[in-house]
Amino acid sequence: MLTFLSYSMIACFMYLIMSKRLSPLVALILVPIAFACLGGFATQLGPMMFDGVKMLAPTGIMLTFAILYFCMMTDAGLFNPLIKLILRLVKGDPQKIVMGTAVLGICVGLDGDGATTYIITTAALLPLYRRTGISLQVMATVLLLTIGVMNILPWAGPFSRAASAMHVDITELFIKMLPVMLAGLAWVMLAAFYLGRRERRRLGVIDIRHDEILEQLTEFHPGNWKFLFNAALTIGLIALMMLNVMPLALLFMIALGLGLLVNYPSIKEQKVVLGKHADNVLAVTLLIFAAGIFVGIMSGTGMVKAISESLIHVIPQSAGHFMSVFTALISMPFTYVLTNDAFYFGVLPILAETASHYGIDAQEMAIASLIGQPVHLLSPLVASTYLLCGLLDLDYGDNQRASILWSIGTCIVMFIAAVVLGSITVLN
Structure with a gap:
């Protein structure tokens, strides 16, 4: 009964937001409450929901200060040299702009954090997209595809979870995973090429060499001490993030305080x-805390456990030799409906234990489990996706419909690459 309730709730939630019958904020709060009441958990809802909100509170705080920090730096002119360089390179060609979006997303995404990548990339490119008329949904799709691959770097969350759950060496796992990721990035560039070409056919090439975009940019001087301070502060912030010196929320709080003091002293x-x-901050943080209700009820009612157990029960014994293939395929839907913690620490060890009886090692299972990460980014449980939609003023359901097939394509390309390279075995 609980398993049926779990899948029904997820299906109902997705239908309501993709059909625009409810906003994501309202759906995240009311849908899980309604289904929890149907399951007989009405009297236990308070503690469940509060636990979920507490779980996502650090993320909400981090995004609040991260958005404010990068928006402040944009206003202060930190990214203007980058914007001017991009303008000189792309020259109003939508195809070059979209492909440049992918390249910039890959470069900024080296820190493995989606929120940072979205904020910096949109700050640099949003004026250009608006001036040329390129669909902002194209930017969102390309950035989601980019982070879907870059999110698998060793210092990002999913990779470390998979390595920890399977007790495998991170360096060895990364060496095996790197060619698979490169194949995924090749697909991202191909998708950006196609989407950019489609936009160029629709819009043509626009002459922006003397456009008002350049005139509106805050004047800066490379030797200006404030500009140098902002650059050093931002580089230092990203370095400390990658070194995991302290929680991200605290790093952004400190950086915002220093940035405000120097750039806007009064x-x-x-x-x-x-x-x-x-407005940008409120739109995102409201969704984060609302998602806490969703997560808290799924965990507290046992829906997460029910989904995990249902997965194990449907695996036939005859499929044991193909457990890594099975894991790669189900990692897409199950990292969509479950948190990464629930999948990597709850489901993956059970799958790996079964796989070990058929000679499939833990490293292969870890690789297989990471294949579905590009689809995971479209999950209603991923905070950074709400941020991206908020920054670009896109409807969450529309973004899902526009991006889901491209994300599945990334997963398929990475799966094929893993099979060809022998990282995942399909033949005994």
């Missing part, structure tokens, strides 16, 4: 800057 200026970006 209290009045600080209020103007913070107020200017309050």
